[in-house]
Amino acid sequence: LIGNAIKFTDEGEVRVITQRQNEEYVQLIVEDTGVGIPEEDLERIFDEFRQVGCDGRRRHGTGLGLAITKKYAEMLGGGIEVESTVGKGTKFTIKLKKEIKEEGERE
Incomplete structure (x- = not known):
């Protein structure tokens, strides 16, 4: 996510914030x-091999980064x-559980 933010920000800033939600x-x-990102592309950006952008420039990449990020977040109990x-x-806001249960561990 940070790499994408830097790649698509020619001027301005990129901010990374961590916080407790609850x-x-x-x-x-x-x-x-x-x-x-154009509104019509927002629902597809997490699809594998999907690259979108409104500036007409193709940026280097495979279109897997956001799909992988989403899968990891979900695997860790978030989104x-x-x-x-x-x-x-x-x-982008990633929500993650503070404590990850080991496989087979009960909540």
């Missing part, structure tokens, strides 16, 4: 002032959300 979850937020405005930037 007693059970923590959040990792990656926010940029980059090109943004990922995205908010974006073309020309203003994008904000």
Whole structure:
């Protein structure tokens, strides 16, 4: 996420924030002032091999990063959300459980 934020932010800033959401979850937020993602592409950005962008430039990559990030977040008991405005930037929020249970361990 951080690499993507840097790659798509020619000017402005990239911010990384960690915070407790509550007693059970923590959040990792990656926010940029980059090109943004068109609304019609938001539901597809987590698809494997999908690359989107509104600036017409193809950036180097395989289109797997966001799909892998989503799968890891879900494997760790959380999820990922995205908010974006073309020309203003994008904000990804990953929510993760603070404590990960070992396989076979009961809650």
